[in-house]
Amino acid sequence: MTQSGTLVKNSWLSVLQILLLAGLYFVAGQASFSLSVAHNIVTLVVFTAEGFALAAVILLGTRLWMGVFLGQLVLALYNGLAWQLALGVSIINSLEAVIGAILFHRFALQPSLLTLRDVLGLLLLIFLILQPFSATLGNLLLWWGGVIQTAQLSTSWFSWWFGNALGQVLITPLLLCLFSSQGRIKKTLQNASWLTLLIIPASNIIFTNHSFSGIGITFAITIPLLILIAVKGGMAMVNLATLILAVTALLVTKQMKGVFVYDGTVLLLDLNIYLLSILLTGQCIAALLAERKRVENALLDSQALLHTAQRAARMGHYVTDSPTRTWTNDSLFDEIFGIDSQFIRNFDNWQHIIYCEDVERVLNYYHQTVNNHEKFPSIEYRIIRPNDGEMRWVAAWEHNFYDAKRNPLQQVGMVQDITERKLAEQQLHKNKEQLQLVLEGGYLGFWDWNIVTNEVQRNEIWAEMLGYTHEEIQQSTQQWEDFIHPDDREKAWQSICNALEGRTAYHEMEYRMLHKDGSIKWVLDHASIVQRDTNGKPTRMSGTHTDITKLKRLEEQLRESENFFQLLAQINPVGIYRMDTEGNCIFVNPKGCEIIGMNSDQAKGAGWSTAIMADDRETVYKEWAAAVSEQRQFALEYRFQQPSGKITWVYGLATAIYDEAGNISGYVGTITDITERKTIEEHINQLAFYDYLTQLPNRRLLQERLKHGIEVNHRTGSQMAVLMLDLDKFKAVNDTLGHAAGDELLQQVAERIKVRLRAVDMVARLGGDEFVVLIEEVTHYEHVARVADDIIYALSQPFTLCQSHEVYIGTSIGISLHPQHGDTVEALMDNADTALYHAKDNGRGCFAYFSEALTQKAHERIALESRLRRAIDQQELRVYFQPQIDINSGQIVGAEALVRWYDPINGCLTPKNFIALAEQTGLIITIGEWVLRETCKLGRQWLNQGLPAVSLAVHVSPYQFRRCDMSSLVAQVLHDTGFPASSLELEITEMGLMENQQHATSILNDLHNQGVRLAIDDFGTGYSSLASLKYFPVDVLKIDKTFIDDIPFLQGDMAITSTIIAMAHHLGFKVLAEGVETPEQLAFLKAQGCDSYQGYLYSKALSASDFEQLLIDATICVN
Helix, strand or coil: CCCHHHHHHHHHHHHHEEEEEEHHHHHHHHHHCCCCCCCCCCCCCCHHHHHHHHHHHHHHCCCHHHCCCCCCCHHHHHHEEECCHHHHHHHHHHHHHHHHHHHHHHHCCCCCCCHHHHHHHHHHHHHHHHHHHHHHHHHHHHHCCCCCCCCHHHHHHHHHHHHHHHHHHHHHHHHHHHHHHCCCCHHHHHHHHHHHHHHHHHHHHHCCCCCCCHHHHHHHHHHHHHHHHHHHHHHHHHHHHHHHHHHHHHHHCCCCCCCCCCCCCCCCHHHHHHHHHHHHHHHHEEEEEHHCCCCCCCHHHHHHHHHHHHCCCCCCEEEEEECEEEECCCHHHHHCCCCCCCCCEEEEHHHEEEEHHHHHHHHHHHHHHCCCCCCCCCCEEECCCCCCEEEEEEEEEEEEECCCCEEEEEEEEEEEHHHHHHHHHHHHHHHHHHHHHHHHHCCCEEEEECCCCCCCCHHHHHHHHHHCCCHCCCHHHHHHHHHECCHHHHHHHHHHHHHHCCCCCCCCEEEECCCCCCCCEEEEEEEEEEEECCCCCCCEEEEEEEECHHHHHHHHHHHHHHHHHHHHHHHHHCEEEEEECCCCEEEEEEHHHHHHCCCCCHEECCCCHHCCCCHHHHHHHHHHHHHHHCCCEEEEEEEEEEECCCCCCCCCCCEEEEEECCCEEEEEEEEEEEEHHHHHHHHHHHCCCCCCCCCCCCCCHHHHHHHHHHHHHHHHCCEEEEEEEEEECCCHHHHCCCCHHHHHHHHHHHHHHCCCCCCEEEEEEEEECEEEECCCCCCCCCHHHHHHHHHHHHHCCEEHHHHHEEECCCCEEEEEEECCCCCCHHHHHHHHHHHHHHHHHHCCCCEEEEHHHHHHHHHHHHHHHHHHHHHCCCEEEEEEEEEEECCCCCCCEEEEEEEEEEEECCCCHHHCCCCCHHHHHHHHHHHHHHHHHHHHHHHHHHCCCCCCCCCCEEEEEEHHHHHHHHHHHHHHHHHHHHCCCEEEEEEEEEEHHCCHHHHHHHHHHHHHCCCCCCEEECCCCCCHHHHCCCCCCCCEEECCCHHHHHCCCCCCHHHHHHHHHHHHHHHHEEEECCCCCCCHHHHHHCCCCCCCCCCCCCCCCHHHHHHHHHHHHHHHCCC
């Protein structure tokens, strides 16, 4: 149908509705007038036409006002009202209907009238707005037209207001209910039969029974009846019943019968009260019941929805009874807990279902929540289902109820099976841990950007890369932008925008970021869109930062390296050539032509090979053939000889070229001029095997000769000898006369040894003052011994150095023989070294052969050295003290500190058993410092105890004196221990002082200035002179024990001793004699004026505790 056709049809429909409403209005009005009891135009009881008019305009729209106007106009004219007044009343009633419809919808009232608000709203609209409006205007109009007098205005106004209101209240709600929804009319008609059977007999009883004497009984019957109808039929049936009751009441009253007529008079007030009451009561009760019904339906719907939701969420409910400790539950609870109807539902059995590790936690939680009167506790725990033994996770929520005394009464709760959720959480946690491990293992900074909120989450590594803590990083893109190097910001944002706008699949870029310390960090930023909204717009983006700073540095270094090698190639160009598969040269560059001494044409073909030096040509061909056969690179050093005769060494490299099928299509190679390198190598090779100072073979050449000699001996059965020697007093010469003199001495030693060897023999210098002589083709051991003697003698003769200095040295020699003393280079060298130490132990200036006994001794020496290194840390060292006695008074004036080593294997060892080893290994410095510190500490302890102040003498090894800053060491020890310098005496051997007089004098002066006493130990055994001795700031000379032992039997020792005492006193020194063991020795020394002595005559060396007791006893005796 066309649009114009639709409009025509709608117009005809509107006209028809208007005419039907006008006719209905006229009929209803006439029916109402037939029930009136007063003037025929003012309704005294009910005017139902108003009800039809208001309902029609509300339901069908205000366009039907014309129907109201026409119906009222015809009705008024029909009943004889002047046309002017009829027209006015029609306008007033039409306007009332329109106003009513507008306000009805403005107040959002519903035509179904299912709520009390809707009913009361309609009633208030009728009684307080519409009818006051129409009654006021209508009565004024009638008064103006002379229809009513002034005295009748109030009565007429009330009749109009009340009658029209009753008519609308009676008809409008009924029509609204019937036509507000589909099916309402049909349902009402279906219920009309029982309503008719109920209401008509009831009406006859109510209104025609003459035994009812008042309106109260009428109400007592009508109200319960309306309640019953409201319960059974609802609002529409109540309105219909009210209409029937009202019509019946009016008809009976019209006939001057019923309860509203008394003595021929109509009780109009009772009738109006009754009609108004049943209308208001019925509609309000119906509305209340409808609201209750709606609430009940909503509750039922909610319960059904809850049950459905519980089933979907697998949530069961239960109710517990605290006093009886039992509970009841629904079927889903049984499914979750794995129980059936036979299961006894008490608290004890419930506890048995809970997983053992969760029982205590769950019970404590529930007890706490109940005792704390928490109404809605919740908890998650595990259960073991009785029916299948499966472990499941459940979550429980409860509502606790308490009695008036706040005692727990009942708990209503729900349980949900959350096993799948827990498993998902565990898997999610595991995934997060794995992701974290990946990020940490790969040192990846992670970021996650919520594009909608512009919040950015980052991990700690992201912050750590830039030198920040995680707390210092803001959750914004602005801070990220601030961190980016200014030159890279725009490009970085553009890359991200390209990904967001779909121009690229992901964002990936290398850019610079600013470290907290101001440095630059290179990062590789890789990210992609991980979430979009329903419109496909990106809402989330995640990515990682990889620190590529080191990689960038490597790239920069690589570029620098490439530039460097390109420059290097220009500075040192190489020859480049190409050959076919037959070996014919097809290309050679200018540098290659220069190297081989040919031009390009001459070199092509086989010409280049003719330039290879004849002696190398076969080697080149063989290596080339092997490289081709083995499919590897050709690499060889060989020579070219130019036509001019110039020989050029080259390093040649060549590799095969393969075609697409994998077959060799030719070769490409390079030749590099290495002539200069070869010359240098030959020179280096020469230097590598000879000592630069003496021009003797060095250790490397010696080893080669030894190895060769061993191989020859294996074939021929010959023998050879290895003689190892070092020089005595070489260091003293070097330190005294300087390194130049030392170098000259080594050169002269080398010459003296060489002239005493055969041509087949060899002497090598190992370094320092160590030399090795290799004697081959040994037939008699006597020859080896003679050579050793000759060398010892030759080196004992004086050497003239620097043209004026005459010095004496010596040597000791250790000898090992092949094959008797070893079959390897290492064994022969080690055994000769062992024999050398044995020769030194025998007194120097001699030689010794290696033996198994010496080997054993060497092993013992190594083991002893290892234990000695641990002796201090393991507190195995002790300080002993040998008293020093004043010869005249016999009192203790001092003591010499002597170290003892309590070795866990050999027991207590005296210095002669380990001091030599300590000096050889350098341990003497550590031991010497320990003895000095321990002595001073004990001395300070004895002074604090009030014991007499005695001088404590500590021996200083020559090695320690040379290698250690004795002045600083002594000062530090005295400071740390608090021991007075005047009570400390340092003993230095005569030889130790004379090795470097200038150095010794400086050290002794520093010590003397500190207040330390100084003594020369073992005086008379060295080679000091009085001229040197007088410059030393010495306090005491100690006569060596070797001069004391044979007194009074050897006159020579007695003379030497007397001379030493006299000389020392002349120089201002005190004299102490060592090793005094007999009274005769003591008497002689006393007679010669010796100041003090020490030795077994008075006491052996004592432990610190015994010496302390000796001092105590001596103090007591003096007192």
